[in-house]
Amino acid sequence: MRQITIPISDEVIRSLKVGDPVLLNGVMVTGRDAVHKWLVETFIYKTRPPQGDDLEVYEAIKPLLNGGGIYHCGPVVAGLDTKDYRFVAAGPTTSSREEPYQGDVMRHFNLKGVIGKGGMGAKTLQACQEVPGVYFHAIGGAASWIAQSVQRVLGVYKLDFGVPEAMWVIEVKDFPAVVTMDAHGQSQHAVIEERSRQVLEQLIGLGR
Amino acid sequence: MTPDLTPQFLELIRLAATDLPPDVEAALRQAVEQEEPGSAARGALETILKNVELSRANQTPICQDTGTPIFYVYHPEGWSTRKLRQQIEEAVVQATQKSYLRPNSVDSLSGKNSGNNLGGNYFPTIHFEEVEGDALTVDLMLKGGGCENVGAQYSLPYNTLKAGRDLEGVRRVVLDAVHQAQGQGCAPGILGVAIGGDRGSGYYASKEVLFRRLDDENENPELAHLEKRLTEEANQLGIGPMGFGGKTTVLGTKITALNRLPASYFVTVSYMCWAYRRRRMVWQDGNVSFE
Ligand code: SF4
Numbered sequence: 001m002r003q004i005t006i007p008i009s010d011e012v013i014r015s016l017k018v019g020d021p022v023l024l025n026g027v028m029v030t031g032r033d034a035v036h037k038w039l040v041e042t043f044i045y046k047t048r049p050p051q052g053d054d055l056e057v058y059e060a061i062k063p064l065l066n067g068g069g070i071y072h073c074g075p076v077v078a079g080l081d082t083k084d085y086r087f088v089a090a091g092p093t094t095s096s097r098e099e100p101y102q103g104d105v106m107r108h109f110n111l112k113g114v115i116g117k118g119g120m121g122a123k124t125l126q127a128c129q130e131v132p133g134v135y136f137h138a139i140g141g142a143a144s145w146i147a148q149s150v151q152r153v154l155g156v157y158k159l160d161f162g163v164p165e166a167m168w169v170i171e172v173k174d175f176p177a178v179v180t181m182d183a184h185g186q187s188q189h190a191v192i193e194e195r196s197r198q199v200l201e202q203l204i205g206l207g208r
Numbered sequence: 209m210t211p212d213l214t215p216q217f218l219e220l221i222r223l224a225a226t227d228l229p230p231d232v233e234a235a236l237r238q239a240v241e242q243e244e245p246g247s248a249a250r251g252a253l254e255t256i257l258k259n260v261e262l263s264r265a266n267q268t269p270i271c272q273d274t275g276t277p278i279f280y281v282y283h284p285e286g287w288s289t290r291k292l293r294q295q296i297e298e299a300v301v302q303a304t305q306k307s308y309l310r311p312n313s314v315d316s317l318s319g320k321n322s323g324n325n326l327g328g329n330y331f332p333t334i335h336f337e338e339v340e341g342d343a344l345t346v347d348l349m350l351k352g353g354g355c356e357n358v359g360a361q362y363s364l365p366y367n368t369l370k371a372g373r374d375l376e377g378v379r380r381v382v383l384d385a386v387h388q389a390q391g392q393g394c395a396p397g398i399l400g401v402a403i404g405g406d407r408g409s410g411y412y413a414s415k416e417v418l419f420r421r422l423d424d425e426n427e428n429p430e431l432a433h434l435e436k437r438l439t440e441e442a443n444q445l446g447i448g449p450m451g452f453g454g455k456t457t458v459l460g461t462k463i464t465a466l467n468r469l470p471a472s473y474f475v476t477v478s479y480m481c482w483a484y485r486r487r488r489m490v491w492q493d494g495n496v497s498f499e
Pocket of ligand 1: 091092093094140141142271272273274275351352353354355356392393394481482483
């Protein structure tokens with residue numbers, strides 16, 4: 001299986017194709033609903049002024065996201081009281097909720113890899129072609145298994161969003177995923193959705 | 209009168225969160241064999257099974273989204289449901305501390321996570337019902353957000369799908385729900401379907417029916433037939449594990465029917481992900497067993 005190291009170069013990104021199984025290595029940052037909304041409103045559309053530690057966190061995550069990966073994940077974390085954090089369960093969450101934001105976040109931070117489950121839509125696919133970037137599909141629900149690939153928790157930002165919604169900076173080794181959207185405009189999700197629609201129409205006798 | 213069963217409730221939660229029931233695991237093992245060697249679908253199921261084994265061995269959550277804990281409590285006459293609720297809530301707090309559960313209860317207005325999985329009267333969700341006899345039975349399901357979000361309720365007739373108020377109409381909307389869900393609810397899923405009721409009771413019953421074993425058969429022959437047919441047809445859609453494409457889109461379908469108003473005909477579909485975490489505890493005369 002192909003090993004991919006984060007940060008990922010444009011050349012490597014362009015060489016990845018829909019259907020490729022990969023193992024990810026390096027540092028990634030978790031971010032889901034609250035993080036995407038916050039990033040976009042505070043730093044991209046600027047509809048909300050930065051507050052509290054916003055600017056500090058922004059400066060800290062910029063280099064991590066540049067060429068890096070964001071993982072749609074709300075982990076179970078042990079060691080919350082001692083701050084000796086350890087990931088116990090860390091599978092992906094449904095990515096489609098970030099569809100309104102993801103493309104802009106990718107462009108703003110030069111984000112190369114989006115890791116999640118269920119795939120994303122046309123806006124993100126467009127950004128994958130421009131940035132360029134890819135969507136890595138992790139195995140939904142395989143949380144204990146994936147947590148094993150998390151070697152270390154390097155830090156956490158925005159813990160006030162709650163444990164599942166915070167930005168956890170993690171170092172992963174052999175994190176398993178499959179490319180389901182690539183930088184060449186291909187999406188496995190669009191293909192399966194269309195194919196299954198045709199079967200559905202046959203099954204219930206609705207032609208188009 | 210009402211004994212303290214907090215430790216037993218904690219064990220019930222641990223079991224549900226970390227140890228997938230045998231009927232579900234067996235169905236997943238069967239599914240692996242259906243998928244092409246080397247396919248992404250097969251790879252996904254293989255990873256899922258490795259994860260199931262690992263979670264059981266390490267007592268860690270099968271999935272990080274430990275969902276809404278939904279309890280169905282069937283208690284003998286004279287028990288205090290107030291005390292039972294306190295005990296269940298205490299067990300939920302302890303399970304969160306032990307990392308069996310992720311802190312999952314978020315205030316919808318402030319966005320604050322309570323940190324201990326408590327919050328109001330609906331988190332955790334506890335349904336009480338008094339039953340005959342002297343045994344206490346508690347069913348627990350952990351239902352995550354990904355699969356809950358792809359649940360659907362249709363009001364029939366539903367013209368876009370030419371679905372009328374009969375079992376053919378039910379079939380049409382259920383297949384549509386599976387198509388809409390794609391892989392987003394962590395396919396392969398299990399479908400809990402309630403025909404009739406009102407909007408509230410429909411969702412309630414569509415979850416309750418998910419407590420049936422995967423390999424049992426519906427007592428109503430018509431529904432038994434529809435359950436089999438829907439499972440087969442959903443699998444023909446080719447959505448496959450995680451939506452990667454493949455033969456296994458759903459592992460099973462469970463249907464129940466409720467009385468309805470003359471004016472209403474709802475079909476409610478609760479989609480349960482492969483991480484079908486449901487367990488039962490039975491207490492009688494001081495003895496506890498888990499299944
Ligand atoms: S849908 Fe189920 S398996 Fe998938 S992430 Fe949610 S709880 Fe976990």
